[in-house]
Structures are given as C-alpha cells and as structure tokens.
Amino acid sequence: MKVVVYNLGCKVNKYECDSMVKALRLKQYEVSENLEYADIYILNTCAVTNEAERKSRQCVERCLKYNKDAKIFVCGCASENNPEQFIKKDNVQYVIGSANKMSLIDSFELEGISKQTLPKDYEDDFSPIIDRTRAFLKIQDGCNRFCSYCLIPYVRGRSRSRSIDSVVKECEEVAKTTKEMVITGIDVSMYGLDIGTNMVELLNRLTHIDCRIRFGSLECSIITNEFLQACSKLKNFCPQFHLSLQSGDDEVLKRMNRKYTTKEYLEKVHLIRSYFSDAAITTDLIVAFPTETEEQFKNTLNFIKEVSFSSIHIFPYSKREGTLAAKYKPLSGEISKRRWKQAYEVEKECKRKYLQSMIGKTLEVLIEEKNGEYYEGYSKEYIRVKIKEAKINDIIKCEAKEIENDMLICQ
Secondary structure, three states, X not given: OEEEEEEOOOHHHHHHHHHHHHHHHHOOOEEEOOOOOOOEEEEEEOOOOHHHHHHHHHHHHHHHHHOOOOEEEEEEHHHHHOOHHHHOOOOEEXXXXXXXXXXXXXXXXXXXXXXXXXXXXXXXXXXXXXOOOEEEEEEEEOOOOOOOOOOHHHHHOOOEEOOHHHHHHHHHHHOOOOOEEEEEEOOHHHOOOOOOOOHHHHHHOOOOOOOEEEEOEEOHHHOOHHHHHHHHOOOOEOOEEEEOOEOOOHHHHHHOOOOOOHHHHHHHHHHHHHHOOOOEEEEXXXXXXXXXXXXXXXXXXXXXXXXXXXXXXEEEOOOOOOXXXXXXXXXXXXXXXXXXXXXXXXXXXXXXXXXXXXXXXEEEEEEEEEEOOEEEEEEOOOOEEEEOOOOOOOEEEEEEEEEEOOEEEEO
C-alpha cells in the first residue's frame, strides 16, 4: 500500500511530515512526499493566509486526479481552524487539527472529525531522523504573541518548549546523517520560557555538534549579546538571521500588536553585524495592512533600504476571521498589488546590493544538486551559489566572482 505525506505549510509542518514518513516506512508502507498516485493521502495543511487555506482545500481535488478512489486524511492549521471545509469533500475520510497528528498513522480506518484540545505541554512524539542534506529540528510549538493579523495562536495553541535533553539527543543523531540542520518552531524566540530555561542554555549544550546549524524565523527580542555570543561558539553556525519585521512604520507595528519599534529593530540589526559582519538579514513583510497609509508605506520602503536586507518575503495582507485586524476595513486589491510590486522592487535592489558586497569573498557552500553544467547549493549566509567543479553533498570553500540573477557564481 502506498501513502503520500504532503506538506502545505511551514518548516514545523515539514518536520512533522518527516516524522510521519519515517514511522510509515518502519511499518513497511511505500511512502512518497510528492503528489502522485497513492492509496492514501495525508495532507498537513496551513492557515497563515486565506490563500494558504484555499490551496489546502484545492489539494484534495489534486489528490483525486491521481486516484479517484483514494482515502484522504487531513491535519494541520487549516483543519484546526475549520474542519468542516474538508470533511464535506469527496474521499476525505478523517480530519484532525494541529494536536496529536502522529495518531494518523496508527489506523487508516478512522472516520469523521476529531476535535482535540490543543496541548499545554510540548508533544514529543515526533522522531523524524531520516537521511537529508538539510534537516529541520523542531524545538518549540505554539505562540503567545497574538499579532492582530494572525490566526496561529488560535490554531497552534500557546507556546510550549521541548526539553533541552530531548533536543540535544536528536541533534546528535541528526548530525550523523545530515550536513545542516535548521532549528525551527512556531516561535523559536520564546524557547524555554515555559520550562525554566532559554535559547542560550540550549546553544551552550550544542557546541560539540559538527554539522552546520542555522535558525528559522526569529523575533528581535531574542537578539542579545548573550545569544549572539552563544551562536558564535557553535562549531558551524550559519550567520543568516530571519528577523521578523512585518512593517517599517511604528504606528502600523503598534496596530499589528508587534512589540518593538523600528529603532529597536535597527539596533538589533547593528548588534548582529557587530558579531557577524557579513550576516544575511532576511525578513517577512506585510503590505497593505488595513490601517496603512501611503506615508506609512513609504516609511516602510525607506526602512527596508536602511536595514539593507539580503532577502524579503513579501505578503499582501490577508484577512483572517477571528483576529483583531479582521475588524478593520481592508484596503483595495489595487492598492495591495501596487504596494507589493513597489516593495518587491526595493527588495531586488537590496538583494543585489548584498550579493555585490560578497564578491571576492570566500564562501562555504553545501552542494545540493547539479543543474546543467553547474553544481548548486547554499552558503552559510543562505546565498544560492553556482560552481562548475564540485560533488553533491560536499561542503566546499570557493570565491564569489560574479552575480547571475539572484545567485553568485563561484570558483
């Protein structure tokens, strides 16, 4: 019997899917992570935006195109938010939310909707150690921030952390089979606060790990001298900081219920660069938040330039029912599209400037694939690199020579 485990969401979802894949293979199922013919489909859904939720629903129809008789099982944030939107669809046999996802693989005879209380403690029943060039390692779940535009605290529950001993044990195992691990969670910056520890204590326990270590998304509150010192003590730390921004205007940040000002954010960026001069600072940005004026949007564009990000994920505001921002009158689609395009042009300018600053420098690149005559991979700063002579899965040092699109050509 063949099972497809398909991820529609974030790195945390990916970690959870990896756990399911490993467990199913141990049960002797044939497993794929691609949408293709299968007898059973497990869909791990996303609800961060309306578009993500729509794609989660559409995925059911995509499965049926491969096998109209397949059994479909749905879990994740979109089904936590609204399970009925899935159970009404053809061939969807069982729907569960964000809690107890691993129970899906215990029986494929389950039916209906399982409404379970979101856990107060970290669910440590995942075990996704499988052979990958880059592996995700989940250390935390849930969120306490309640940003005014975001559903995640409602569909993932409150912040809860994994024990340091459990994290260290998995890191040691993962390091045996991978060249790079990404420490991830719904709000990694809150790690440990609920169990009497913190990220610095965790990092101090990981100094013996040989493989590269990088972080997923971070909040600027975690950026302190102590944290950066702990990062610098890791054997193979990757100086890429995905520092969540959302807006470059203080009034909009206040309406978003983000707990920092642009001045505080910029101070954190300068602190990072005092430790890692070539660090890549990447971020997320929401354009056309309902209360955002033209002047406030211009402030955001100017702030993006001042920070000089290496890359930005730009999202148009997405109304999520149940959040505070859903009460505000949305801006027009025309304004949203225009602001997205303007922000994208500034992002391209910033990315080009960052890549130009790396010309002539030696990069350490993890080679992941061959594309035509070039081998390709990512540097520690998460720059996509092309090089003619290399081997897949090797880490090499090479000099950046020129820019091609959003990549660096090295030799």
